[in-house]
Amino acid sequence: METIWTKGIEAPVYPKLMNDISADALVIGGGMAGILCAKRLTDAGIDCVVLEADRVGRGITSGTTAVISAQHSVLYSDLISLFGRELAKGYLDSNLKAVRELSELAWGVDCDFEMRPSLMYSPHSKARMECEAAAVQSLGFHAEFTSGAPLGISSAGGVLFPDMAQFHPLKFLMSVAKGVKIYEHSPVLSVKNMSARTDSGSVTARNIIIASHFPFIDRRGLYFMKMRQKRESVVAVENIPPLRCTAVEDAEKGFFFRSIGNVTLIGCGNHDPGHEEDDFSKIALFLKNHAPEAREVCRWVNQDCFTLDEVPYIGRYYPASTNIFVATGFNAWGMTTSMVAADILTDAILGCENTYAKVFSPDRKMLAMPLLENSLHSAANLLTPTLPRCTHLGCALKYNKREHTWDCPCHGSRFADDGSVITGPAVKDLNIKS
Numbered sequence: 001m002e003t004i005w006t007k008g009i010e011a012p013v014y015p016k017l018m019n020d021i022s023a024d025a026l027v028i029g030g031g032m033a034g035i036l037c038a039k040r041l042t043d044a045g046i047d048c049v050v051l052e053a054d055r056v057g058r059g060i061t062s063g064t065t066a067v068i069s070a071q072h073s074v075l076y077s078d079l080i081s082l083f084g085r086e087l088a089k090g091y092l093d094s095n096l097k098a099v100r101e102l103s104e105l106a107w108g109v110d111c112d113f114e115m116r117p118s119l120m121y122s123p124h125s126k127a128r129m130e131c132e133a134a135a136v137q138s139l140g141f142h143a144e145f146t147s148g149a150p151l152g153i154s155s156a157g158g159v160l161f162p163d164m165a166q167f168h169p170l171k172f173l174m175s176v177a178k179g180v181k182i183y184e185h186s187p188v189l190s191v192k193n194m195s196a197r198t199d200s201g202s203v204t205a206r207n208i209i210i211a212s213h214f215p216f217i218d219r220r221g222l223y224f225m226k227m228r229q230k231r232e233s234v235v236a237v238e239n240i241p242p243l244r245c246t247a248v249e250d251a252e253k254g255f256f257f258r259s260i261g262n263v264t265l266i267g268c269g270n271h272d273p274g275h276e277e278d279d280f281s282k283i284a285l286f287l288k289n290h291a292p293e294a295r296e297v298c299r300w301v302n303q304d305c306f307t308l309d310e311v312p313y314i315g316r317y318y319p320a321s322t323n324i325f326v327a328t329g330f331n332a333w334g335m336t337t338s339m340v341a342a343d344i345l346t347d348a349i350l351g352c353e354n355t356y357a358k359v360f361s362p363d364r365k366m367l368a369m370p371l372l373e374n375s376l377h378s379a380a381n382l383l384t385p386t387l388p389r390c391t392h393l394g395c396a397l398k399y400n401k402r403e404h405t406w407d408c409p410c411h412g413s414r415f416a417d418d419g420s421v422i423t424g425p426a427v428k429d430l431n432i433k434s
C-alpha cells in the first residue's frame with residue numbers, strides 16, 4: 001500500500017525465514033505493536049524473533065494517521081457507565097503512560113515527532129462534549145472543553161487533550177526495529193505445539209505473541225466473533241494552512257485530520273469491507289467547501305480492527321493459555337495502544353505484574369447485544385450463495401472495483417486479484433478459478 005508515509009522511504013530489507021529455528025519469544029506481525037513488543041523483549045535480554053508476512057510496517061501501520069493520544073473518540077464517559085471508574089481510569093492512565101513512553105523513544109530519532117494537542121469536536125452536541133470533558137477531568141486528566149474546530153468547521157463544542165503528539169510511523173518503526181531479529185516475507189500458516197510454521201521454515205518458541213492485525217487462530221479465543229474490521233479513506237493534500245492540533249469529528253463516519261509539514265491528511269469512513277462507499281467524493285466535497293485551494297498529494301484506504309466494547313484485546317490469547325498472547329482490536333488508535341500492548345505483554349512474559357493488564361484482558365465478558373449483532377452479520381454473509389468463497393470460514397466475497405481486490409464482509413479478509421492474501425484472518429490464498 002502506497003501512502004504519504006511510504007513515499008521516499010528506503011526501509012532495511014530483512015531475510016525470509018529459510019529453516020527451522022527456536023527462540024525464547026516469537027512475535028507474529030511486524031507492525032507497530034509487534035515491533036514494539038519485540039523491542040521491549042529484546043532489550044530485556046529475551047531471545048526474540050519477529051515473523052512478518054510482508055514487509056515491516058507496510059500493513060496497517062503505513063496507512064495510519066500516526067496520532068499519539070490517549071483521547072480515543074468519545075470514550076471515557078462510555079467506559080465509566082459501562083465498566084465503572086476503575087477500568088476507565090486504568091484505560092486512561094495506561095494510554096497516558098504510553099504517550100510518555102513513545103515520546104521518550106521518539107526524542108532524538110529522525111521521525112518528525114511533534115507534540116500536538118488532540119481534539120474531538122461535535123458539530124451538533126455541546127452537551128455530549130461537556131459530558132466527556134467532565135468524565136475525563138473526573139479521572140484526573142486536565143482535558144479542556146473548547147468551542148473550536150479546524151478549517152473553519154462549525155462546531156457545537158469539543159474536548160481538547162493537551163500534550164499529545166504525532167510522528168512519522170515508518171521512520172519511527174525503522175529506528176525501533178534496529179537490533180530486533182526480523183524475518184520478512186514469512187507468513188505464518190499455522191501454530192501448533194508452540195511452533196509457527198511458514199512455507200519455508202518454522203520457529204519454535206516458549207512464548208508467542210500474535211500481533212498480526214486480526215488474530216488467525218480460530219479454534220481458541222474466537223476473535224472472529226468478537227471483532228469487526230472497518231475501512232476508512234484518507235487524502236493527503238497540500239496548499240492549505242497546517243493544523244495546530246490533530247482532530248476527529250464525533251460522528252459515525254466522521255472526518256479526521258492531522259498535518260505533517262505542509263501536508264494535511266483528511267480522512268473519513270468506517271464501513272465494512274465488501275461494502276465500499278465513496279468516501280473520496282465526501283472528502284472532495286469537504287475540501288471544495290472548506291479548502292478549495294487544496295492540491296491532492298496522494299490517497300489511500302486503510303482497515304482497522306474494532307472490538308465490541310471499545311477496549312482492545314491485549315493479554316492471554318485464550319483463558320487457559322499461559323504462553324500465547326494477543327494484541328489486537330485497537331479501534332483505530334493503534335499507535336498508542338501498541339505501546340500499551342508492548343508494556344503489558346513484555347511484563348507477562350517476564351513474569352512481572354502489570355497494573356493495567358486486567359483492563360485489556362481478552363478474557364472479559366462480552367456485551368451480549370453487540371456479540372449477537374456481529375454473529376448475525378457474519379451469518380447473513382455466510383448464507384449468501386455467490387462465488388468465490390473466503391478461505392477463512394467460507395463467506396461470500398465481494399469484488400472491490402476501486403482497489404481490484406476480493407473483500408470479505410464477514411471478518412474483513414482481503415485478497416488480491418491473483419488470489420493472494422492481503423489482510424487476514426485468512427492465511428490461505430484464494431483459488432480464483434474455484
Ligand code: FES
Nearest residue numbers: 390392393408411
Ligand atoms: Fe472470515 Fe472471510 S474473513 S469468512
